Amino acid sequence: MSSAEISAGASTEAAISRPPGRNERLADRTFSILAHSSALAIVLLVAYILWEIGIQALPAIADNGISFIFGSVWDVQKSTFGILPAIWGTLYSALMALLIGGFFGITVAIFLTQDFLPPRLSMVFRTVIEMLAAIPSVVFGLWGIFVVIPAIRPLANWLHETLGWLPFFGTSLSGPGLLPAALVLAIMVLPTVAAISQDALQLVPFRTKEAAYGMGTTRWEAILKVMLPTAAGGIFSALVLGFGRALGETMALAMLIGNSNQISLSLFAPANTLASLLASSFPEAGAIERQALMYAALVLLAITLAVNMFGTFMLALTTRRISGKS
Amino acid sequence: MRSGLLTAGTWLVALIASVPLISVLYMLIVQGGGRLSAELFTELPPAGFEMGGGFGNAILGTVVMVAIASAISIPIGILAAAYLSDVDPDSKLAQWTRFLAKVLTGFPSILAGVFVYAVVVLAMGRYSALAGGIALAVLMLPTIILTAEEAMKMVPRKMKDAAIGMGCTRSQVIWQIVLPTGLPGILTGVILAVARVAGESAPLLFTALFSNYWLNSLGEPTASLSILIYNFSSMPFENQIELAWAASLVLVLIVLVFNILSRLIGRPKI
Known part of the structure; x- marks a missing residue:
């Protein structure tokens, strides 16, 4: 041939x-x-x-200049732009969301990985949590307006009346505000934290767990003293990445936080975030305001990039350490 | 005793965590289900004082923009994944690409809108379906790259080596061995990415804007389901709020169907 x-x-x-x-x-x-x-x-x-x-x-x-970051007035007529209230609102709402969503997310991860459920049921429940991540932000926003705000308003106003001297309850909840926004944000952070924490817990070698049981620990001693500390790095990364997600979340917040440029400790006061400032002001902005909004976008970009890079880096580091590859 | 409390607490937390999904689905069915009818898909959005109407143009707009995004991001994403998994997995470029793709998955979607506004909308001088599609493509890319790379890495080394031993070039190995074998995993990633961006609204706010009319060309403002929900949610008119719920139901159904589809395709076959 x-x-x-x-x-x-x-x-x-x-x-x-x-x-x-x-x-x-x-x-x-x-x-x-x-x-x-x-x-x-x-x-x-x-x-x-x-x-x-x-x-x-x-x-x-x-x-x-730098007064953009520390200024708290956003006045298009006078061309004065400051984003301190938006930065404050971004950090405050993201931290609140992380506190709630992180707690629930990590607990769900423990629930799903430490033999609380038979494998088949565990699959079903995992799907429920993952579906939560699939619901579009704007649908959560709509749900927040018509379900969350009416549901928490009586409790919020009762707290304001009885404990109003505490700065956290300093105002009444008239509608949109920080708490409803943070609650919905927490729901959106939960799946992220749960998924990454589950991976971290599953990375803990089976032998480590066996060894703990072999020494006579109860299930909870094994979880709290062996599993969680071993997976701590991964869980920490889960929280960092969840925080990053919360910082950049836009639509639900734009619909729920009230878009009010003020700095307040009160959970019930309307506030603003960088992302929702962009969403609400950008479409109708003139040339000068648009440049200022680009500056705000740059600040948001810098913050989220830094947080995400840190989280991704941490995750890679701890995954490598636990799985034993140097 | 303490152990029992902790276990009960964990169960409680897990149950509470599933309440939001159930509540959202319940509201969608109750509030949106009542409005489901053929005219939703064929008519245009109503003005505030009008009755009836639908969001046919928004569904079309969403489909068109997701299609544009897919046409851009799927080829680039799969090629980049092939590079990461088989062409040169350990190079500096591969490490950077992988890291930046991971960082981009956490990229706030509104910044994709800001970026595309600056690059496309300012250049074209107007809002358009094209700009919306490009903004969505930016968000699809990292998901596709990372999932496709995983899928391609799962293809056994031995199969690739055998093909190379038979005289295949590297690209033939990828085309004829890696892509067909890894296809279910790659499709899973693609469908997940589509499901994710179909519900996105922030990147469309000031790239595609919105339109009350049918789509005529890719170069003009375009309606989408998500922006319709956003716009109508703050309206004082009952009819428009009902439509926002109905649109949410349709959007969530689309997203969930895609999610389930990706699970069925990606399920490991033994």
Whole structure:
């Protein structure tokens, strides 16, 4: 059989095994270059995002400087822009959400990984939690307006009347406010924390658990003194990534937090976040305000990138340590 | 005793954690289910004082923009995943790509809108379906890359080695061995990414904006289900709020169907 025949018929039976022909090598080169550039595209995309938002924000940075971050007035008429209330609201709502969602998320992770349920039921429940992550933010917002706010208003106003001297209950809840926003945010953070914490708990070697039981611990001693400390790094990363998610969440917050530029400790007062400031002001903004909003976007980008990079890095580090690869 | 309390507490927390999903689904069915009818899918959104109406243009807009996003992000995502898993898994570029893709999964979706506004909307001079689709593509990419890479890595080393031993080039190995074998996993990722962006609204707010009319071209403002829900949720008119619930029901049904589909496809076969 001649070599011309072999390279011509890739599908003939005699030619199942043979060195690649010239066309095939050309195709291989092309494919490699395409794959290479696609990977490179991701790196360039992130760089381009940083660059573009930075450039757009530049005029506002020049005009407002650092007082943009520490100022608390957002007045388009006077061209005075300050985002301290939005930063405050972002951090306050995200921390509240993390407190609630983190507690529930970690408990659910323990519930799902430490043999509380038979495997089949555990699968069902895991699906319920994962479905929670699939509900669009805007639907949570709608639900929050018509279910959460009416549901918590009586309790909130009772707290305000009886414990109003505490700064946390300093105002009454008239409608949108920090607490309903943080509650809905907590529900949205829960699946993230639960999923990553489950992975962390499942990474703990079976032998470690067996050893704990072998020493005569009860189930809860094993969970609290062996499992949780061993998985602590992963769970911490879960909280960091959940926090990152909460910082950037937009729609539900824009619908529930009240979009009011004030700094208040009260859980029932309307507030604002960076993301919902963007969502509510950007579409109707004029040129000058738009530059200021780009500056706000840059601040949000910097905060979330830092938190997410930290979380991703932590997760990689602890996963590597627990699974024993150096 | 203490152990029993802790166990009871854990059960309680787990039960409370499932309340929101049940409540959301219940509200969607009760509030949105009553409005379900054919005219929802064929008519245009009503003005405040009008009765009836639907959101046919918003469904079409969502489908078109998700299609644009898929057309951009699926090829790039799978090619990048092939690079990460088989072309050059340990290179500096691969490590950076992987890390940045993970970081991008936590990227606030509204910033994708801000970015695309600056790059596409300002350049074109108007809001458009194209800009909306591109913003969604930015959000789809990382999910597709990371899940496709996982799926491709699961293909046994031996199969790849055998193919190389038979004289396959690397691209042939990927086309004829890795992609077909890893297809269920790759599809899972793609469908999950589609489900995620179909419900996104923040990136569309100032890229696609909204429109009360049918889509005529990709270069003009375009309606979407999620923005319709957002706009109508703050309206004082009963009719529009009912439509917001009905639109939520349709949107959640779409998203859940895609989610279940991805589970069925991705379920490990033994």
